[in-house]
Amino acid sequence: MNNPAPAAVVVLAAGAGTRMRSRTPKVLHEIGGRSLLIHALTAAEGAGPAELVAVLRHERERVAAHLADHAPEVLIADQDEIPGTGRAVQCGLGKVTATEGTVLVTYGDVPLLDPATLRGLVAAHEEAAAAVTVLTATVPDPTGYGRILRSEDGAEVLGIVEHKDATDTQREIVEINSGIYAFDLAVLRDALDRITTTNAQGEMYLTDVLSIARQDGRSVRAVVTDDQMMVEGVNDRVQLAQLGAEMNRRILEGHMRAGVTVVDPGSTWIDADVSIGQDAIIRPWVQLHGATDIGEEAEIGPETTLTDTEVGPGACVVRTQATLAVIGKDASVGPFSYLRPGTVLGTKGKIGGFVETKNAQIGDGTKVPHLSYVGDAEIGEGTNLGAGTIVANYDGVTKSRTTVGSHVRVGADSVLVAPVSLGDGAHTGAGTVVRKDVPPGALAVNASAQRNMEGWALRRRAGTAAGEAARAALGEHAPGDAASGSGAQESKEHEQR
Numbered sequence: 001m002n003n004p005a006p007a008a009v010v011v012l013a014a015g016a017g018t019r020m021r022s023r024t025p026k027v028l029h030e031i032g033g034r035s036l037l038i039h040a041l042t043a044a045e046g047a048g049p050a051e052l053v054a055v056l057r058h059e060r061e062r063v064a065a066h067l068a069d070h071a072p073e074v075l076i077a078d079q080d081e082i083p084g085t086g087r088a089v090q091c092g093l094g095k096v097t098a099t100e101g102t103v104l105v106t107y108g109d110v111p112l113l114d115p116a117t118l119r120g121l122v123a124a125h126e127e128a129a130a131a132v133t134v135l136t137a138t139v140p141d142p143t144g145y146g147r148i149l150r151s152e153d154g155a156e157v158l159g160i161v162e163h164k165d166a167t168d169t170q171r172e173i174v175e176i177n178s179g180i181y182a183f184d185l186a187v188l189r190d191a192l193d194r195i196t197t198t199n200a201q202g203e204m205y206l207t208d209v210l211s212i213a214r215q216d217g218r219s220v221r222a223v224v225t226d227d228q229m230m231v232e233g234v235n236d237r238v239q240l241a242q243l244g245a246e247m248n249r250r251i252l253e254g255h256m257r258a259g260v261t262v263v264d265p266g267s268t269w270i271d272a273d274v275s276i277g278q279d280a281i282i283r284p285w286v287q288l289h290g291a292t293d294i295g296e297e298a299e300i301g302p303e304t305t306l307t308d309t310e311v312g313p314g315a316c317v318v319r320t321q322a323t324l325a326v327i328g329k330d331a332s333v334g335p336f337s338y339l340r341p342g343t344v345l346g347t348k349g350k351i352g353g354f355v356e357t358k359n360a361q362i363g364d365g366t367k368v369p370h371l372s373y374v375g376d377a378e379i380g381e382g383t384n385l386g387a388g389t390i391v392a393n394y395d396g397v398t399k400s401r402t403t404v405g406s407h408v409r410v411g412a413d414s415v416l417v418a419p420v421s422l423g424d425g426a427h428t429g430a431g432t433v434v435r436k437d438v439p440p441g442a443l444a445v446n447a448s449a450q451r452n453m454e455g456w457a458l459r460r461r462a463g464t465a466a467g468e469a470a471r472a473a474l475g476e477h478a479p480g481d482a483a484s485g486s487g488a489q490e491s492k493e494h495e496q497r
Ligand code: UD1
Pocket: 012, 013, 014, 015, 016, 055, 079, 082, 083, 084, 085, 086, 087, 088, 107, 108, 109, 144, 145, 146, 147, 160, 162, 176, 177, 178, 179, 204, 205, 206, 207, 233
């Protein structure tokens, strides 16, 4: 058999996780953009089981709601008040309809386990026609773990002794039980009916199944992994951070091997569900979260955080924060810009420096280059919003939409007061407050006429640096002292349009 699929996987997640010291159930803590439990279930699903069961008890409703949101296909089994991993599996099997075949047991707090290891475990288990095959690891400090007791020739596993039940000699054993196993389903059901709670912790130990199977003359085997991190569980927040960093390291390695340049892996964080096209370049201090999707040859960073954001091929995104945004092919964004949900920037579009956008469709080749806010707006193609253009979408009560056509030229410091629309090819003068629709091709202006009060600085700022600079610049054209009276002021003013 090449890639045998198990009949079922039972994922244990009923424990309290008190060492997390958290109001959030342990298995709902996240690394790599997913909960520990979803990582565990994703690995389990990757083994291709016919049935997948999660065993819950602690914070049952919260964990069940999380599963309904993120893994609705998973069956939920409830553990009762009888404690221990043996009881947990027994409760889990209550949901398994199969009567024969291989069943895998894994933990909901072991996030780095991968499907390939599970499939390898099933293959080894079935090849050896074993009753139980346990995944083990040799570790420098086995404190707290169950120890593997082997036959003299080492081929068979005689049993597992828990740290708390072990003798001093047994505690010297450095081969530990990972807690991940392949069982013959019929053997497992039968043995679970026979285990007791007579041990140091007063619990039903799943580990007792191994010695029972062994006593029944069945074969019990071990598969040793040299990837210790992969079988490590999270018990506290120190381990959460350690396994989070290791997961990130593995994710980055995967992208680099697939042809993505990661300039500084040490400052780059990429979630498990992110996809990145070939020859993309990820610069230092970048975080890519959620379902972010980066196109081929895009350049991201430095210092950029993208969440659930799609970046087209060849686009360039520098020092930017974006959530639920779509950035078109060959577009450019940043530096120092903030793209909020619903931002859609077209092909070769530009959102430049110090720009905030929200629920804004910005067409192909359109530019919002400097210091703008664009919210609840739709802008056509090839348009340019001058520096400092603000879309005033909110009147304090309601939010309204703004429509700007194609090839529009909005003058610097214009305010587009929604709801308003500007037709194709419309223009606005600098400083225009657009409250009425602008027809296609029209120029809208409403900045008030400029008055120049000539010599004002010489009269009102005499003796200051500005006054002296003005006097020096005007030279012989400087008005005489007689002109300093206020009555002369009027005659010195003239309008300039
Ligand atoms: C268990 C193993 C130990 C192994 C270690 C690996 C037993 C008796 N011991 O010990 O040999 O080296 O895991 O980490 O199996 N759980 C339930 N219901 C329960 C108790 C636990 O669902 O009543 C779940 C927990 O949520 C957790 C997993 O089982 O996901 C392991 O529980 P934990 O208490 O950490 O087991 P250990 O005592 O560490």
